[in-house]
Amino acid sequence: MxxxxxxxxxxxxxxxxxxxxxxxxxxxxxxxxxxxxxxxxxxxxxxxxxxxxxxxxxxxxxxxxxxxxxxxxxxxxxxxxxxxxxxxxxxxxxxxxxxxxxxxxxxxxxxxxxxxxxxxxxxxxxxxxxxxxxxxxxxxxxxxxxxxxxxxTMVSAKPFIFSLKVSDEKGVNIKNANVVLVADNSTYLEGITDEKGLAHFIIRTRKVYTVLISHPEYPAVLFKEVNPKEDIAVTVEKNNSSGSAIINKSGQIPAISGKLEPLLKQTKGFELYADNIAIEGGKQQPYEFELNKSISLEDNGGNVIHLTFRFFQGRIALVDYSKHKPL
Known part of the structure; x- marks a missing residue:
């Protein structure tokens, strides 16, 4: 102004x-x-x-x-x-x-x-x-x-609105998808799609973002080096056996009870704490994991899922989960 x-x-x-x-x-x-x-x-x-x-x-x-x-x-x-x-x-x-x-x-x-x-x-x-x-x-x-x-003189450059639309392969708008924009410095913006499949973000600093999208009924979506100057539309293909989630610091997965807390190791790599959840049959925690490599989790009710970390930066993680072990 x-x-x-x-x-x-x-x-x-x-x-x-x-x-x-x-x-x-x-x-x-x-x-x-x-x-x-x-x-x-x-x-x-x-x-x-x-x-x-x-x-x-x-x-x-x-x-x-x-x-x-x-x-x-x-x-x-x-x-x-x-x-x-x-x-x-x-x-x-x-x-x-x-x-x-x-x-x-x-x-x-x-x-x-x-x-x-x-x-x-x-x-x-x-x-x-x-x-x-x-x-x-x-x-x-x-x-x-x-x-x-x-x-x-104290106001930064004028903010602008970046919008992202999420739909499935049939063109049906996907409501309540979690969307997170992660910058290179690990700061982030969070949003949820509305009934039109739209998530809106107020962009105040010009950065390139990694876009993360998750939904309990759809696989995880990951786009790198997205410039928010232009709105984008994303098509997600449904997989009846899997869902996805975004974990911010710690969180829960809909298909299993208990809490997960992924962390960056002090040296190199990643490790996972799971509250009231057994990792790989009861391995010692914290459990070291790798991106894009499935691990099994079992809660106190005997529910078993296979979890795959697709992205982890700062304290933001994007995961796929399924009751069936990936091929």
Whole structure:
């Protein structure tokens, strides 16, 4: 953000099912002289535009604040999730509050902590909320005009959004796949695919990543040296006998009880601790393992799986597992 002026004082992000309430707020704000982005006020301007790009720009750079109207409906919409990712990219960039949550209910929204202050709409009329927004905008405008020039010199390059889509060989979107981007310095970003098979990441530093993808019903996927400047689509072929998982420091595998903790050896190689799990029939722990070489695990219920580490860097591991020993 290089300029200290905004096209809008506030942008409103909401689900269509909550439009009646939000429209009253928008109309009240306009009467109060607040520059507000509300889609129905912008019909002529939005006509013919690439809405994906245009709305991303509005929620990321053209409004001083965004009011997020949180509800169960909001969490289910593709467009509101796109708006949310754009807002959070902006919020990461600035050392101040930018997203102003207003709750119709207690729905959890990714990236919105429960400790963030919010307005409970059960106790607020649209007019009362509009008055609160007006106070927020007018109170902070003078302060940020004075401070913005110093703040802008502290802000890093503008974040951008990287999206990855996961589907199977039949074109069916894969929901709840775990996706992790691991940089060369072992820092990482985590995401989960939504009902559209999409995982979104806010990229703040330009690095090349290793992309890890796992799902209990699909084999592990690994891509190296991925440049996040362009979105990518990944096709995964299903294998009925195997699944995959990503272990961050320590974790569990769905097919077996107990906890696994892989570690880098102080010298060279890898070793594994397994809590309440026998490794290779009861070998001494920590057990030394190799990438792409299967090991057997058995829990206290007699369940046996064959585990193969496909990737391990820092504290992030990508594994395949199956009840059948790989050929």
């Amino acid at each position: 290089k300029n200290n002026s905004y096209e809008y004082d506030v942008a409103l992000s909401f689900a269509g099912e909550n439009r009646a309430y939000v429209e009253e707020v928008a109309n009240s704000l306009r009467i109060k002289g607040i520059k507000v982005f509300y889609d129905l006020f912008e019909e002529a301007n939005l006509w013919g535009k690439n809405l994906y790009e245009h709305l991303s720009e509005i929620y990321q750079s053209k409004a001083r604040y965004t009011v997020m109207f949180i509800s169960g409906f909001y969490n289910q919409k593709l467009w509101t999730n796109h708006e949310r990712v754009s807002m959070q990219a902006r919020a990461f960039q600035e050392s101040r509050e930018y997203i102003l949550p207003a709750r119709f209910d207690d729905t959890e929204i990714p990236g919105i902590l429960k400790t963030v202050g919010y307005i409970d709409l059960k106790d607020k009329t649209p007019e009362e909320l509009a008055t609160l927004i007006q106070k927020k905008v007018t109170k902070d405008q003078t302060f940020f005009r004075k401070k913005w020039s110093k703040l802008s």
